[in-house]
Amino acid sequence: MQTVVANGNDEFVVLGKLNSPHGVRGWIRVYSWTTPIDGIFDYPRWTVEVGDSRRCLNVVEGQRHGKGLIARLEGVDSRSDAEELTNARILLPTEALPTLESGEYYWYQLEGLTVSTIDGQSLGTVAWLFETGANDVLVIKGDRERLIPFLPDEVIQDIDLDAGTMTVNWDPDF
Known part of the structure; x- marks a missing residue:
């Protein structure tokens, strides 16, 4: 995971980003900064940031594809819908992260x-x-x-x- 993004009183951690569309049915390639990479799917609701706007999207399906990941998000049903999300950052509220043991850090x-x-x-x-x-x-x-x-x-x-x-x-x- 990467940096923390502040938005007013809310703080988010950047889990990854959405890359290019995959196919014609709304699937999109996902770049994950979690370890393991498919750990990003442990969080079923993402805050997706495109430019200055944010919206929450539910992950309908997510899976490994070759060396990377692909996902299908609720309300993203076509290739053009997925294209609108290209290069969007995937954010998660920091309070949604699991509590770590003493001596462990994100x-x-x-x-x-x-x-x-x-x-x-x-x-x-x-x-x-x-x-x-x-x-x-x-x-x-x-x-x-x-x-x-x-x-x-x-x-x-x-x-x-x-x-x-x-x-x-x-x-x-x-």
Whole structure:
């Protein structure tokens, strides 16, 4: 999952986006930022953002298709209906996300945290994260860009969401 989108008092997390139509009956290709990718279908009601407008759509069907996903949404019955949703972002209210165990975090919660070493040297802020297969990697933007593996207890020493900080055991010259 990606960034949080604020809309007044409501906050949404971006689950993915709608790509191009698939066929002529309203199916549309879906790009998912959830892990696993078909976890996006665990949420049967999406807030779909096209430009400045948002609307809620129910997922009628969703499935893997080749290496990707396709979905059929309520009220999207033709290829032209699906074309209108091309590049729309799929949003979910943050309160709809499952509660995590202590020490677990959603990626969007880590983005924007101020990162410093255990010696107190500031490295910058978490710009985004990505997967490598072996472990997740934090991209830290500060005086320069740093890639820091997300390895709790080894590299990541402390995360304080309330304070907006992360402490890492990392050589600032690396």
